[in-house]
Amino acid sequence: MMNKKDFSIVCIGAGNVATHLAQALQQKGFHLSQIYSRTQESAQALAQTLGCAWTTCLEQVDEHADLYIVSVKDSVLETVISQLAHCNPDALYLHTAGSMPMEVWKGKFKNYGVAYPMQTFSKQREVNFEEVPFFLEANSPQNLSLLQEIAGSLSPKVYEASSEQRKYLHIAAVFACNFSNHMYAICQHLLQAHQLPFESMLPLIDETARKVHELSPVEAQTGPARRYDKNVINRHLNMLEEEPKLAEIYRLLSEHIHLYETTNH
Amino acid sequence: MMNKKDFSIVCIGAGNVATHLAQALQQKGFHLSQIYSRTQESAQALAQTLGCAWTTCLEQVDEHADLYIVSVKDSVLETVISQLAHCNPDALYLHTAGSMPMEVWKGKFKNYGVAYPMQTFSKQREVNFEEVPFFLEANSPQNLSLLQEIAGSLSPKVYEASSEQRKYLHIAAVFACNFSNHMYAICQHLLQAHQLPFESMLPLIDETARKVHELSPVEAQTGPARRYDKNVINRHLNMLEEEPKLAEIYRLLSEHIHLYETTNH
Numbered sequence: 001m002m003n004k005k006d007f008s009i010v011c012i013g014a015g016n017v018a019t020h021l022a023q024a025l026q027q028k029g030f031h032l033s034q035i036y037s038r039t040q041e042s043a044q045a046l047a048q049t050l051g052c053a054w055t056t057c058l059e060q061v062d063e064h065a066d067l068y069i070v071s072v073k074d075s076v077l078e079t080v081i082s083q084l085a086h087c088n089p090d091a092l093y094l095h096t097a098g099s100m101p102m103e104v105w106k107g108k109f110k111n112y113g114v115a116y117p118m119q120t121f122s123k124q125r126e127v128n129f130e131e132v133p134f135f136l137e138a139n140s141p142q143n144l145s146l147l148q149e150i151a152g153s154l155s156p157k158v159y160e161a162s163s164e165q166r167k168y169l170h171i172a173a174v175f176a177c178n179f180s181n182h183m184y185a186i187c188q189h190l191l192q193a194h195q196l197p198f199e200s201m202l203p204l205i206d207e208t209a210r211k212v213h214e215l216s217p218v219e220a221q222t223g224p225a226r227r228y229d230k231n232v233i234n235r236h237l238n239m240l241e242e243e244p245k246l247a248e249i250y251r252l253l254s255e256h257i258h259l260y261e262t263t264n265h
Numbered sequence: 266m267m268n269k270k271d272f273s274i275v276c277i278g279a280g281n282v283a284t285h286l287a288q289a290l291q292q293k294g295f296h297l298s299q300i301y302s303r304t305q306e307s308a309q310a311l312a313q314t315l316g317c318a319w320t321t322c323l324e325q326v327d328e329h330a331d332l333y334i335v336s337v338k339d340s341v342l343e344t345v346i347s348q349l350a351h352c353n354p355d356a357l358y359l360h361t362a363g364s365m366p367m368e369v370w371k372g373k374f375k376n377y378g379v380a381y382p383m384q385t386f387s388k389q390r391e392v393n394f395e396e397v398p399f400f401l402e403a404n405s406p407q408n409l410s411l412l413q414e415i416a417g418s419l420s421p422k423v424y425e426a427s428s429e430q431r432k433y434l435h436i437a438a439v440f441a442c443n444f445s446n447h448m449y450a451i452c453q454h455l456l457q458a459h460q461l462p463f464e465s466m467l468p469l470i471d472e473t474a475r476k477v478h479e480l481s482p483v484e485a486q487t488g489p490a491r492r493y494d495k496n497v498i499n500r501h502l503n504m505l506e507e508e509p510k511l512a513e514i515y516r517l518l519s520e521h522i523h524l525y526e527t528t529n530h
Contacts, residue, residue: 133468177470178488231338
């Protein structure tokens, strides 16, 4: 076992994932040495909650850390990595992106991998890491076991996944989380327009999520699209006439539910 | 207060809503006298769990009940109602449909209303009625207060809603429940194709539902569409190339999330 106090960590990025991860690692006794963010505001905000150093300049990233965790937008990941060349060649380097392959590290460092925390992080909301599944990949068995030790100190749900599998985890998570949350947003929009409280929908939202712990989503499906009740579907489409994008979403999803019903997915 | 044992109820319909409602009413001490369903199989199955009579013939519906609850497909509701003309003229008549106006009862009976339980019911899964909001409407203050007493014995969450409001509750519920559940179904489909367990998504699904208890759905939104990370979005669209309908859903919802971000819904 490593000595967590002497194991120093630099976080590159100060967005939702980096913020929660850095705080959780510190709470577990790791030494957070520095936060990098492109903007001073984010870097400083996170560094203050951690009581550690910060920088907005990649060249000034602490070169003596044991672990570098890069949590930045996918589009800048490779550029950021290429600017860490001055950092500790013996350290472990990780990124946290669902859709980026491990091989972005190849040829840059000796010890590297990926730790993808599959959860939805918002800065305003605390995260219980016990309920965050981590999907890990590393470039050697030794690095994988170090990574398992670190991730395992945060969560009991630690899995291995290849870069290829992680891509599909990520896209599946976009549907299960980002798109279902957007369905809640549309729901709120429709209710607000008719002076109805979104709050009254929470029991329905909760039960919809709870049901798929016991039934498969296809078994759990209910509603006019499942029954293919064209009366209701057409009445709803008429109600959405003035919001053609919502009507299009309604039509497309109803047809797709019917497709899954009839092809026995 | 009514004497529940002497208050006899007929359920017209034996689908998901009727099944859970009839069982819950019986558990609360009401007298279930008869179940009607178009098919013998459904009528008999529900009547057996309740230990009451059943029929598949509308003309044979018990004419002496105090309450008639009609839970059938919207498309047949009016036809069914027109065939109950022989039943107790003093009884209370209810339907449970989100999208059907109360006025379908007008001119047919003296006492009528609607009790819309806004929840997702599956026969395979128990329902905790304490967590089912009921939206009520009745044709007189007396009938409303009787209805409040009946619904209030099942759930503490009893609201009033006009037929017009109920239409919007229903369509909003289709988005919050039916469509978000379909997002889980697509998620499972994508995972299965890559030997990944749907189970690993449950913490993410649960947290997505829990978040909107504290944040509005627009605040709670995360993911590539919120960041409008075109790199990730295009990579995901490429991954879905062989399933053009999924690609279309992905594109449409990502654009719509971006629209809500930028117009500050």
